[in-house]
Amino acid sequence: MTVTAESVSNALELDKVESHLHPEGSFDLADHAVPTGREEVWRFTPLKRLHGIHADAPLDGDGFTVDVVAADGVRAETVGADHELRGRSGLIPRDRVSARAWAAARNVFLVDVPAELETGATNVTFTGTGGESAVAGHVVVRVGAHAKATVVLTFVGSATLAENVEIILGDGAHLTLVTLQDWDDDAVHHATHHALVGRDADLKHVAVSFGGDVVRHDTSTEYAGPGGSVNMLGLYFADAGQHIEHRLFVDHTAPKTKSHVVYKGALQGDGAHTVWIGNVLIRKVAEGIETYEENRNLVLTDGARADSVPNLEIETGEIAGAGHASATGRFDDEQLFYLRSRGISEAEARRLVVHGFFTDLIRQIELPELEEKLAATVEAELAKNVLKGLI
């Protein structure tokens, strides 16, 4: 859907900046009651499967190993919880899990890219070792002014992780940040990302979620100055019983800023559930901005459910463009017929359609080694269900 003059004028009548969709944050745990599941922000989430991290379960575990391959000139290491960069993104916990993780984190994993350094990919792999206790994590990625870098955070193994991730881009900085959830089946991962995008800086934020029992990511962005640009890409594949939730909030806090959000997901198997919430707020000050958000879901089997809710709040009429789109559908019979009428088997036709569904998105990530990995992972996911019995 493209925003029409009418829907813009309706949105202009909103008199409140903060809605229930993006509540004011607080570091004080007392401000975050234990959710019951009836709250707007929790209503899609299976609280019972969060192992109590949303309530009072201890976050004192340390069941992780960290492997780091840092690019030249990039500092990537564990530092103290009192590090000066902590909190610099402006992250203020918006929910109880985030507030608890903030309070419980004993250290910070810092990736620091000095100003004006142009460098390759820094890969950080967190491997959950399946400890009894839930873990509080805190990551800070800071890219100095006019630097250019790629950071890939990969999560594998088994864990219950409550995590805050701060992303800070200096003026004119370029960052591709990938968070890749390739967990074992029993993992729980609750993450709160907050990005502060400097003047004329460019952030590509990529969230890929395949594994885990419950993955719930809440990602927000604000701009420190005009001209900043954010490109948020998401790819997810939910299997039977899996819950994958992405909540996005782009807060256009400065003029001439851009945001472009595309998330695509596939679902298969009984009880596979995905949630995508795309909130965009265009503040009065944010004149001349451009925003577009899109979510597409491909439901591959019966028994799976995709929730998709785009929201756009506009406080100024002086914008360059704003739109959103959401679509959830099944295999298109006409596509399958067309491919099969050329001799292509049903299994191969389904495989082509699903790869095609993700292809454009994967290409936009522009990291060749990750592209191959994602194509292979999509293939492995398909083999589990969609192609079963067909090949």
Added chain:
Amino acid sequence: MSKLEIIDLHVSVETEDGPKEILKGVTLTINSGETHAIMGPNGSGKSTLAYSIAGHPRYAVTGGSVTLDGEDVLAMSVDERARAGLFLAMQYPVEVPGVSVSNFLRTAKTAIDGEAPKLRTWVKEVNAALEDLDLDTTFAQRSVNEGFSGGEKKRHEIAQLELLAPKMAILDETDSGLDIDALKTVSDGVNRFAEGGEKGVLLITHYTRILRYIKPDFVHVFVDGKIAEEGGPELADQLEAEGYERFLKAAAV
């Protein structure tokens, strides 16, 4: 030598008011080396015949038979029919986002032949086929039918026809929506295919103009789900002069 034999074919579609019979007993034999034209007014069931032979799930065959060289086509799945040697050039080719023409053609060729084509000769073949149809080589990198113009879609269908080289080609209104240059280009492609030897063509059209470029051996007039009249190329000339009114009146009686 191949033979596509359609005998007393009855086909229905589901409608809100229950099943509706579209084909009411169609009998037609196409031998390789022959080009047959089926002409008829809108709604006469021409496209239904094409899609029923290809196996589209929307159409339920309620009687009759279709065989290719004695094999029961109706018992085959959609892709088995294609591998057996049938090809349907569609009136409205379907978009498949994210799947490149090049990947699609290679996958189809591999499926039809039962083995992957030799890479070096295959790329040359594809480029030649695209060039013959006035499609430049960057075309192979585009997603199947996505953003194609009407003419590009039809030329892409004929490029597939030439590359996949089936025994029998069914062309469903391939001429519709084409300007005269594109019509000639597409017709040249069909003629190259037909002259490749041992090939049969069933050309379904509403208009006679494509028959100036593709010469049919037989013309069948299709009205109300049946063949109303059959003849040689002269029947097409007669239709061009008189239109379908005579047949429509006869059907209404």
